[in-house]
Amino acid sequence: MQLPLSTSKSRAKFSIAFLLLFASRFALATPATFVTALPVAKNQILARLNWNPTFSSQDLTSFQFPFNIAYGPNAKWTIFANFNLEHASLQSQTSQGPLPLSAGGWGDTLMFVRYTLFSIDKPGSTMRIAPLAGLYLPSGSNTLHNSSGLLPQSLQTGSGTVAPYGGIALGWNDATYGIAADSTFRHNPITHTGISPGDQFRVDAQGEVRLYPLTLPEYGLPHELWLSVEENYLHNSRSHEGGLVTAGSGGTNFYQDAVFEYATLHYEIAAGIQIPAVQDLNSRSDVREKLQLLIFTEYYFSGFKGRKK
Numbered sequence: 001m002q003l004p005l006s007t008s009k010s011r012a013k014f015s016i017a018f019l020l021l022f023a024s025r026f027a028l029a030t031p032a033t034f035v036t037a038l039p040v041a042k043n044q045i046l047a048r049l050n051w052n053p054t055f056s057s058q059d060l061t062s063f064q065f066p067f068n069i070a071y072g073p074n075a076k077w078t079i080f081a082n083f084n085l086e087h088a089s090l091q092s093q094t095s096q097g098p099l100p101l102s103a104g105g106w107g108d109t110l111m112f113v114r115y116t117l118f119s120i121d122k123p124g125s126t127m128r129i130a131p132l133a134g135l136y137l138p139s140g141s142n143t144l145h146n147s148s149g150l151l152p153q154s155l156q157t158g159s160g161t162v163a164p165y166g167g168i169a170l171g172w173n174d175a176t177y178g179i180a181a182d183s184t185f186r187h188n189p190i191t192h193t194g195i196s197p198g199d200q201f202r203v204d205a206q207g208e209v210r211l212y213p214l215t216l217p218e219y220g221l222p223h224e225l226w227l228s229v230e231e232n233y234l235h236n237s238r239s240h241e242g243g244l245v246t247a248g249s250g251g252t253n254f255y256q257d258a259v260f261e262y263a264t265l266h267y268e269i270a271a272g273i274q275i276p277a278v279q280d281l282n283s284r285s286d287v288r289e290k291l292q293l294l295i296f297t298e299y300y301f302s303g304f305k306g307r308k309k
Contacts (some may be wrong), residue, residue, distance in 0.1 A: 029178065029226035031302055032294050035082065035179035036114065036132055036169040040072040045301040054292040059098075060154060062088035063150055064107075075116070081136070082110040088155050090287070103155040107140040112165055125174035136163035136186060143194035144229040147169075152250070153195045154287050161189040162197060167202075175216055180206040190240045196219040198237030198250050206230040223264050228272070230257040238282070248283025259294055268298040 030038050040046050052064040065085040072078045087104030112134020120127040140158020144151045167184030186200045212225040231254070238250040259272030274292040281288070 028207045029210075029224075029228050029263050029270075030268065030298065031180050031206045031230060032228055032253075032259040032261070032272060032296065033206075033230050033232055033274065034180075034182055034202075035080065036167065036204075037171045037206070038070055038077045038181040039067075039128075039171065039173070040070045042072050042075045043302065044072050046070040046298065047297040047301065050294075050296040052292055052294060055290050057288040057290065058090055058092075060088065060090040060287050062086060062154075064209075077116075078114040078130075078286055080110070080112050080114065080132075084108070084140075086157055090152070090154065092152070101146065101151060101155060103144045103157065105141060105157050107159045108163070109137040109139045110165065111135055111137065114169065119306070125172070127170075127172040129168070129170045131166075131168045131169050132184075133164075133166040136165055136188075136282060138162060141194075142191065142196065150195065150241070153197065153246075156197075157193050160191045160194050163188045166175055176210050178206075178208040180204075180208075192242060192243040194241075195246070196240040196243075198239045200237070201235045203233040204230065220266050223262065226261040226263060228257075228259040228261055228270075228303055230259070231255065232257065232274075234285070251281035251283075252278070253280075253289075254278035255292075263291045266299065266300055269296075270298075271295045 017098050035048070038048075040047060046069070048068040048145050050064070050066040050068070054060075054062045056062075058066075063086065067083045069081045070078055084232045085105070085106035086107050086242055087102070088102065089102035091098040092101050104224065112132050114130045114132040116128050116130045118129040133189070136159065138158050138160055139157070142156050142158050142160035144156055148217070165184065165186045167182055169180070169182040171180040181204060183203045185202075188197050188199055190196045206228055207230075208226050208228040210226050213222055213230055216222065234255075236250045236252075239246045256277045257272060257274045259270050261268055261270040272294045274294055276289045279288050
């Protein structure tokens with residue numbers, strides 16, 4: 001049966017809508033080191049479980065288990081909730097020799113919303129620019145201590161305060177390539193108890209390419225292998241202990257990451273490494289990172305469907 005499209009303009013609109021729907025059903029890789037630019041469709045729930053062990057100087061080893069949930073109630077808004085369980089241990093040098101220290105627990109919880117301010121949809125590709133804003137909630141602790149006193153900042157799990165958070169994210173994808181980036185700022189108010197981390201300014205960038213299959217089939221939804229190359233810039237202001245500035249704290253880090261991602265229509269599995277390319281810290285005695293493993297699995301669910309009248 002012939003479609004009732006009476007003009008060439010209406011035919012073009014129908015063709016573009018069909019191609020966008022067709023292209024959106026292909027699997028796409030997602031950023032591994034930042035969640036602000038994760039693509040979330042309307043009425044879709046995204047759940048990501050991460051495992052990120054970090055190996056550093058001074059025999060510091062930490063394990064981060066971030067869990068991220070995102071929900072798109074409509075085409076413009078996305079709601080994010082990020083939780084983190086962590087554990088770290090290090091060898092502290094004392095006059096009596098090396099002293100093993102360790103601590104762990106829940107870190108601070110991040111809740112934020114993202115709004116798609118600008119978008120361009122073309123057959124086979126899409127682009128988004130979206131500001132975001134939210135809060136870090138003090139579900140972690142900044143006063144962990146042992147019999148000798150307050151533990152070092154690298155073993156604390158939280159900031160001790162509600163911390164405002166905001167920024168902007170952007171992304172562009174087609175069936176073979178993709179780019180994503182963000183710029184965010186977290187303001188950590190100063191507390192008079194425990195250790196207060198300094199404000200953090202962060203910029204992330206990602207470029208990705210599909211490695212397999214080299215060409216997509218005309219029909220069907222293939223499983224795909226992607227290579228994601230990412231960079232992370234972090235500047236941390238000086239921290240405070242008991243309300244006073246901590247000498248030698250803060251500094252700048254720049255990381256280089258490479259991640260392989262196996263993606264399907266409903267889930268994704270990824271593994272890679274993060275290497276510190278630059279560590280410009282304010283103290284030579286600060287803990288310096290050597291290597292971090294990036295491992296995560298991601299799944300997509302249908303959202304809440306209202307009753308149709």
